Amino acid sequence: MQQSNYLFFTTQCEQALEFYAKCGLGRVTDMLRHGEGGMSLKTEAMRGKIMHARFEGPGVLFYASDNDDAEPMRGSAHILMMDSREQTDQLFALMSQGANVTTPLAVQIWGDYFGKLTDQFGVQWMFNCAA
Numbered sequence: 001m002q003q004s005n006y007l008f009f010t011t012q013c014e015q016a017l018e019f020y021a022k023c024g025l026g027r028v029t030d031m032l033r034h035g036e037g038g039m040s041l042k043t044e045a046m047r048g049k050i051m052h053a054r055f056e057g058p059g060v061l062f063y064a065s066d067n068d069d070a071e072p073m074r075g076s077a078h079i080l081m082m083d084s085r086e087q088t089d090q091l092f093a094l095m096s097q098g099a100n101v102t103t104p105l106a107v108q109i110w111g112d113y114f115g116k117l118t119d120q121f122g123v124q125w126m127f128n129c130a131a
Contacts, residue, residue: 005062005078007123008070013050016121017064023094026057034066043068077116077124085113088129095119107131 009016021027031053035041039051049066056062062078082088092105098120105115105127113129 002061005076007062007064007073008067009050009064009121010068010070011045011049011066012121013053013064013066016119016123017050017053017055019097019119019121020055023091024057025091026055026060028053029056030054073122073124077126079126079128082113082127082129085129088113088115088127092117092127095125 007013007016017028032039032051034049034051035047041047046066046068051065053064054061055064059081080091082091088105092115096117099117101115101117102124103114103116105113108114111131113131114127116124116126118124
């Protein structure tokens with residue numbers, strides 16, 4: 001058994017996945033689009049939007065899609081367990097573009113270097129580097 005997250009966007013899935021790839025999290029390894037190759041099409045507005053995508057990189061695996069009835073993301077976050085402060089600083093800076101930083105990177109009460117943000121697509125990310 002393996003647990004993975006599935007991110008639901010309304011129409012920005014492709015842009016989000018491109019952003020995550022640009023930040024160095026990984027890449028899309030599989031993708032299906034609404035209305036292509038026999039895939040169902042609920043509304044014409046969804047044609048060409050992502051029906052299902054697999055995104056993976058070193059230590060990262062999640063799935064994502066566009067759904068015109070997706071609910072806003074809340075109550076869940078991706079946590080990235082980082083290997084070094086330098087790596088944490090670099091990735092946090094990249095992911096902060098257009099984001100709402102809710103916890104700036106700093107050594108926290110439990111001793112780890114930690115920060116949290118909600119990215120420009122509404123996804124919450126936590127960054128933790130063990131002391």
